[in-house]
Amino acid sequence: MSNEHQLSLFEESNFNQKELIPTDAKIPIPLGTYANMTELAQHCNQCHRCPLGNTRTHAVVGRGNLKAPIMIVGEAPGQNEDETGLPFVGKAGQLLEKILASVKLDTEKDVYISNVNKCRPPGNRVPTNEEMEACKPYLLEQIRLVDPKIILLAGATAVKALINDKRGITKIRGTWMEWKGRLCMPIFHPSYLLRNQSREVGSPKWLMWQDIQTVRAKYDEILAVSDR
Ligand code: SF4
Numbered sequence: 655m656s657n658e659h660q661l662s663l664f665e666e667s668n669f670n671q672k673e674l675i676p677t678d679a680k681i682p683i684p685l686g687t688y689a690n691m692t693e694l695a696q697h698c699n700q701c702h703r704c705p706l707g708n709t710r711t712h713a714v715v716g717r718g719n720l721k722a723p724i725m726i727v728g729e730a731p732g733q734n735e736d737e738t739g740l741p742f743v744g745k746a747g748q749l750l751e752k753i754l755a756s757v758k759l760d761t762e763k764d765v766y767i768s769n770v771n772k773c774r775p776p777g778n779r780v781p782t783n784e785e786m787e788a789c790k791p792y793l794l795e796q797i798r799l800v801d802p803k804i805i806l807l808a809g810a811t812a813v814k815a816l817i818n819d820k821r822g823i824t825k826i827r828g829t830w831m832e833w834k835g836r837l838c839m840p841i842f843h844p845s846y847l848l849r850n851q852s853r854e855v856g857s858p859k860w861l862m863w864q865d866i867q868t869v870r871a872k873y874d875e876i877l878a879v880s881d882r
Contacts, residue, residue: 809843
């Protein structure tokens with residue numbers, strides 16, 4: 655068999671392997687699989703790597719600037735997100751927009767928003783470890799494609815899924831951590847803030863205000879260095 659023929663067989667087998675990705679969580683998703691977010695979204699919308707694919711209306715992949723310096727990762731879509739196919743569009747999403755706007759961060763320009771799981775867990779329950787593991791390679795590919803300088807992990811599930819830190823969110827929020835050469839910060843999930851309306855000093859909302867200002871300051875530092 656000529657070298658060329660062998661190589662063409664190799665390409666063909668790779669292609670088939672890629673097509674199998676949405677069918678089974680045992681099929682790996684090597685980094686570099688997707689050329690762009692559209693390709694990745696197509697796979698997510700036909701995906702059955704975990705049972706959440708059986709009940710979704712739309713896979714919810716992400717929104718915002720595909721080359722944003724800041725990426726926000728939440729837990730999983732809720733009902734509004736499942737219906738629209740967009741993350742953080744319900745009340746929690748509106749609050750997130752307000753929090754970002756308070757430090758002049760624009761979701762169309764500065765931020766890309768996604769979730770650990772792309773499909774809605776029934777009744778908005780927390781995704782299981784198996785569901786998170788099945789979906790994680792898509793998230794890793796999204797991070798590679800967006801290539802953010804800062805990743806904000808909204809809520810304990812996102813922290814556990816990405817950096818495997820199982821400490822409570824109240825303990826670690828507002829702390830800079832390094833993950834694969836990127837700066838990460840756990841923050842409260844906006845839906846937690848909706849359940850805790852107090853603005854008193856030390857309340858979750860007040861702490862979020864401190865955290866988002868810290869993020870803004872770090873972002874300005876990064877911008878200043880890249881302008882030099
Ligand atoms: S949640 Fe993720 S792994 Fe599960 S079916 Fe949806 S896209 Fe696939």
